[in-house]
Amino acid sequence: MTVPMEPRDRLAFARALYDDVPLYDPKRSPVALDLTDNTNLWGMPPVAERTLRELPVARITRYPSLYAAELKEALAAFVGATPDRLVTGCGSDDILDSAMRAFGEPGSVVASSEPSFAMIPIFARMNGLQYVGITELPDHQPDIDALLATKPRILYLCSPNNPTGALLSRSAIERVVREAPGVVFLDEAYAEFAGVSAVDLAMQVDNLLVIRTMSKAFGLAGLRVGYAIGAPSLVRDVEKSRGPYKLNAMAEQVALAALRHDMAWVKAHVALAVTNRDRLAAALRDRGYAPLPSHANYLCVPLARAVEVGQALRAHGVAARPFPGLPHVGDALRISVGPWELLTQFLAAFDDATADVYGWAS
Template identity: 85%
Template sequence: MSDRLAFARALYDAVPLYDPKRTPVDLDLTDNTNLWGLPPTAERTLREMAVAKVTRYPSLYAAELKEALAAFVGATADRLVTGCGSDDILDSAMRAFGEPGSVVAGSEPSFAMIPIFAQMNGLQYVGITERADHQPDLDALLAAKPRILYLCSPNNPTGALLTRETLERAVREAPGVVFVDEAYAEFSGVSAVDLAMRVDNLLVIRTMSKAFGLAGLRIGYGIGAPSLVRDVEKSRGPYKLSSVAEQMGLAALRHDMDWVHAHVALAVENRNRLAAALRTRGYTPLESHANYVCVPVANALEVGQALRARGVAARPFAALPHVGDTLRISVGPWEMVERFLEAFDAATMDVNGGTAA
């Protein structure tokens, strides 16, 4: 007997719950979040939060936070929309711009939730394998005639940066709206926000979960033409950021930017040190512009399990196009990276006899 409710939407039968199947470990390097802790003023704001900020509803559309975010990215507040994480922005934007059955095209591999958001919103997802140089196959993506074209820069999990030429061509030739996911932009120093100031079909999606160390607060935002972000805001609805999130985000943007910049620099330094350490072991990590390193490792799923048995977690990926099995390792304080390397040496010895092949 089926447990499906008679009034359930049929399209949801194929929508899985997101479940990365991660058991807790002592050192988790899978989420690419800031492993140095909270920005200090943001932490003090949390400790000193007035009761009224919690017992009353938050502001309708986080207007004060929009102003601060706009100043941070070099835009104006009417070009900003906020949401409960960048995935809320992506989901709301698909709902705003996708007609039932229309195409969402995305380069693969990339953010695993994109096909799921498309399914949830009754849209048709078309995934196109990226080129061997880790750039999107833009010809194939455009040939799908997408109403929504999704790109990620730096890309997750490879860390590859979208070339400006590819971005500008995508915006120029796409038949619909282009989403550029910039969750890791602070670590690359490169952004499409300036282009979003000049065109009306580009939505740049960003977050305070990574560089700012505020992943638990779920602060996402999008930047684009005023009419574009207004439709996303209609789709997402009011009260989507808690008062705690808004106040801590404001504190970080107004008072903690030196801390943020310093820890972005540390993440980049330790990313490069980790890549160098892997190369001395005979591995060839992919060039990364984010706060993680993606490295080809034979039997990565088994190596990932062996790491977990030692209390350390990195994210395994099986059979990435043009690469094969890989591990993606978030970077943090160097003592964490050293512990990973020690566990990695033992895990690869167990699984692959210590060889990189």
């Protein structure tokens, strides 16, 4: 006879530190036009796409390379480093998680400027670390004094920062690297749109890990290709923490094709994203809004009752990401940039949504 099992809220053998770790759930229902995740809305590079379609079956039936050595060589050439300074992963999230596991002792501090990437406190808790968030300054630069005062084992910064789009000053980054007692993680997921990077600094010091992705400018978000640059000893420990076979064979081959054959396409679409970002900002200013200056492929727009506007947008078939109560900003809407015809659709829906929420005549 089968004995029915009584559900339990928490297993006796579960780790207590996971009790307050939430699943990442942005609560996004499908819509006709999704401008929430800052990926490449022009699609993927042409040679990369052809490589994906023509990938031999043998690439799938066998394990991928241990540590993506061939891809490391191509990425090193792209960023101006050497392969021994590269580590790859299943998206930049994988790099961040593995790096926290590599350098964080149980209970040690992970400090981050806020607002920033929402997964940082979650990764910290997952790895048994103590997360400390420090509110950014009114000019959207990190409060370096307060961050350093936490004596962090790991100090996380993002440039351009998500969700504001602010570019961190080089002097701030250099000071953090110079004075931090532990490892500095610099997330450059949107660096291609800013046109500046601190990879050169990572080549000079032993405590800076610059984390990058091929999910944004390269249009490969679904394949999850992340990487980081740092001192050989630094990336080697991340690689130990990450383990082998973590980048699948399909992702590696498509990423290689993009780096070797599609850079003209990538650069052209980065330029288009920047042009359309500025054009969208002008259209929003014409409507009386004041988008924050952005160096990424999105805009952060201060907007009263942004959550309600976001819900109203969805009712009109369009999604943008609301952020309630951002420090020094208030409620805001983050809008990914793409082809202008999509942004025209967004603006029409935005006009209708704000009319719905604010009671204006559209």
